[in-house]
Amino acid sequence: MAERIISAVAASGSADVLVIHVNMTVILGFRHVDMLGNIIRAVLRVRESDESGLHVALVLRSDSDPETDERKREYRMQAVASGVPVFDELAQAARGLATLRTVEAHRAKFSAGAD
Numbered sequence: 001m002a003e004r005i006i007s008a009v010a011a012s013g014s015a016d017v018l019v020i021h022v023n024m025t026v027i028l029g030f031r032h033v034d035m036l037g038n039i040i041r042a043v044l045r046v047r048e049s050d051e052s053g054l055h056v057a058l059v060l061r062s063d064s065d066p067e068t069d070e071r072k073r074e075y076r077m078q079a080v081a082s083g084v085p086v087f088d089e090l091a092q093a094a095r096g097l098a099t100l101r102t103v104e105a106h107r108a109k110f111s112a113g114a115d
Contacts, residue, residue, distance in 0.1 A: 002038055002043075003041075006020075006042055006046045006056070009054065010050045010052045011052065015054060016055060017054070017056070017057065017097055018054060018057075019056075019058075020039065020056070020057070020059065021059040021061070021090060022059065022060050024060055024063075024072060025062060025065070025068060036075060040058070040078060040079055043056055043079070043084055044078070047084060048082070057084065057086070058075075058079055058087070059088070060072050060076065061089065062088075
């Protein structure tokens, strides 16, 4: 289900960025299914196959519980290794994406001037 939603957003062409905010304490409470793992795998599969240029970022919020933080580290390493930035808070994601926008604007300006 998560993959279909992410793919639909990417295919629509109407979004430049998709920020997925995960409250890990709540999500990890569903012990009968690896909901967070499913979300992470869906993000990575879509990112690998998507050609729209959609940026995807994850916000993994936790309550500083040692077990939750260990899982968070594992998921963070997996996502970052695949090129997906991971943030602890929405404000951090906003600052990171604003910086990315600035870099992309400068690259576009530089590329336009190089022609």
